[in-house]
Amino acid sequence: MAWKDDYQRWKEFKELDPDLRQQLDELSSNETRLEEAFYKPLTFGTGGMRGELGPGINRMNIYTIRKAAEGLAKYIENQGEEAKKQGVVVAHDSRHQSPEFSLEVAKVMGAHGIKTYLFTSLRPTPVLSFSVRHLGTAAGVVITASHNPPEYNGFKVYNEDGGQVPPAQAESIVEEVNAVDNELAIEIVEQSELEEKGLLQWMDDAVDEAYLSHLKSITLNPDVIQSQADDLKIVFTPLHGTAYQFVKEGLDQLGFHQVTIVEEQAKPDPEFSTVDSPNPEEHQAFTLAIEYGKKENADILIGTDPDADRLGVAVRGSDGEYTVLTGNQLGSLMLDYILANKTPLPDNGIMIKTIVTSELGRAVAAYYGVDTLDTLTGFKFIGEKILEFEKTGAHQFLFGYEESYGYLISDFARDKDAVQAAMMAAELAAYWKSKGKTLFDALDEIYQRHGYYLEDLHSITLKGISGTEQIEQMMADFREHPLEKAGDLKVQAVEDYATSERTYLADRSVETIDLPKSNVVKFLLEDDCWCCLRPSGTEPKIKFYFGVRGATREESEQRLEQVKDAVLKRVE
Incomplete structure (x- = not known):
């Protein structure tokens, strides 16, 4: 019954946030829900800290955010003064309280003399990953719960390489988080003072432009794009999330101009009101996109999850109906295309996948003489291997993916990147259209070759x-x-x-x-x-x-x- 002690501590805290106070009062008559809110602290999983919004140590709120930020700040302090000077960059998605939570991180960092770079509006997770590397910060944070239901939010931590923190680093951060005795008593510095002391810098579009410039580099066949772009019809839905600007501008700069946006899902909406789940893995998320596709006679439909690290694709079959490809199928198509068109392939090239990703990827890679490395589930393990190979020179990264619709084509970001993947999917469609084929035809060729x-x-x-x-x-x-x-x-x-x-x-x-x-x-x-x-x-x-x-x-x-x-x- 130790949870009751934490509940009592919150209940007696006079300065408790008014909204949380009201929610806590409403829970007071429901012991089951109270216990679930207080029976254990939120912990880090494969994607950091994630949970339902609400009062309690097992919920996402300004106090659990502060506790996580305090642990990260202490971890940075332990790395020395240079790390503190490098600072932290923070981004957020379109979810409830995401902007407020991102500012809370800055308030905690400021109390430790650590500068925070904060985006003025929502940004995709891969742009945050890129920003860490571009700005040279000691760490990054993105406030997101990815594709979880509307009642969730989360806190993802990125290391100085721009990758999600791997286990060793995560353990060190968690130790510092767990050492926080009272999440209600964490010292913060208010926004006005942070700005006055130069400990908070609001980010303009300079990082965005740098990211979009790098995005051009992943193209393998610009001539094919040029020949097909005016005819290739694309329907895109950001599913009420962060990808709208970056996917639209990215496709435009590559020359794809026949792009129709699903208007009902273009604007950020923390309730994700047009879908049961804002997850491109769930085929119902493409319902509206399919309607648009039929109307526009589109060649390919692309959809990103709210924080734009996952991409789903639907293509039209011989029966005229659209079918959503699985993450394994799209990953195999991308891998086959990249290895067939990236010439010359390096002798030490490597493809990285997770242990629950299709073995078809291994067969495709072997066909082109490329090694495959398996990691545990979670893109942080792929990012960790990219850094290792960068340091040792043992392998050259060519492609990384997981079955849950996460892909990375170029390592200028170190997390799965739906914006990159959207560019590659459009190029794939253009390439196979130039051959008079669809992605289904291309997939069938892969199956015939490998089983x-x-x-x-x-x-x-x-x-x-x-x-x-x-x-x-x-x-x-x-x-x-x-x-x-x-x-x-x-x-x-x-x-x-x-x-x-x-x-x-x-x-x-x-x-x-x-x-x-x-x-x-x-x-x-x-x-x-x-x-x-x-x-x-x-x-x-x-x-x-x-x-x-x-x-x-x-x-x-x-x-x-x-x-x-x-x-x-x-x-x-």
Whole structure:
């Protein structure tokens, strides 16, 4: 019942923000909701700190933001005076309280004598990543909950390289965050004083222009674009988020002028009122874009999530209907196009993907003589490897992606970048149109060359304390009683990333997995098939990933259903 102590501390705090005071009073008669708001502090997951808005230590509010910022400020102080002088750059998305939260970060930084560069309006997450590198700051923060529902917000931390903080750095920051005794008593400096002392600098469009200039560099076939741009019809939706200006200007500067914006979704809207979920992974998010596509007879539909780090694409099939490509399919198309057209390919080139991303990417890369590196889920691990290779020269980064619609073409940003991906998707469509083909035709060629790889994802949402316990029980059960078969496919090996061990079932031999420890279990099946269980780091979900390969589409579809049925029936 320790949560009641924290609740009482908030209740008795005389200077509590008036809005939070009112919300807290409204919760006072609901002990279940009170406990969920106070039973534990928000923690860092794969995407930083993220949670529902509201009062409490387990909610996003100005005090939990201050606590996170205080931990980051202490971490920067520990790096020395030079880091403090470099400062921090902060961006925000279109969500409720995002502008206010970004200013709170500056107020905390100012109390430590750390300068903050703050954008005057919303910016995409990849622009924040770029800004850290462009300005040479010691860290970056973006206030966003990505594609979560409207009641969420978040706090993402970026290191001096512009990547999301990897585990070692995150642990150091979390130690400082956890050392904060009382989030209600954190010292801040008000905006007027920050400006007067030069500790707050409002950002103009100079960084935007630099980013857009770099965006031109990812083009591989400018002549193809020039020949097709006037005929290629594009429909774009930013899903009420941050990408409107950058995608529109980026396409325009490449020469794509036949771009129709989904007007109902063009303006920022923290309620995301035209969609059930502002996530291009969810096909319903393309409902309006498809209507526009049919009206405009568009070749390609592109949609970005609210903070513009994920891109979804829909293309028209032979039946005239639009279908949303999966993240694995679009990633494979991009990878194949980049490796086929980037000449000469470096001898030490490398493609990076995550452990739950399709094995088709590995097959495509191998076809062009390029190595593949697997990382844990979370683009921070891809960014970490890019920096490592930059320092050692061991490999040259060519492309990085994950199945959840995150792609990075050029490393001038160090996080997944939907603006870059939108440019590449448009170029892809133009290239294949110049050959008289659609992206579906191009994808079919890849399947015929490498085999029919199909994937699926099933998520179970389990909120609250009981939900967390259920997810822990599921993971424990699959560890203690691992799968031996999934349909007709035998399990060949079990990978437990919590112990960093790969166990082969035939002889019980064990190998070490050279990746950071993580609460993930993966089952390697016969014939390049697999399934994987992973609790989400940013949402109250457990995710089940499935991947199969067959000689034909029909065989792959049958295998996918078999594997899914075997795993999900056991869960039920």
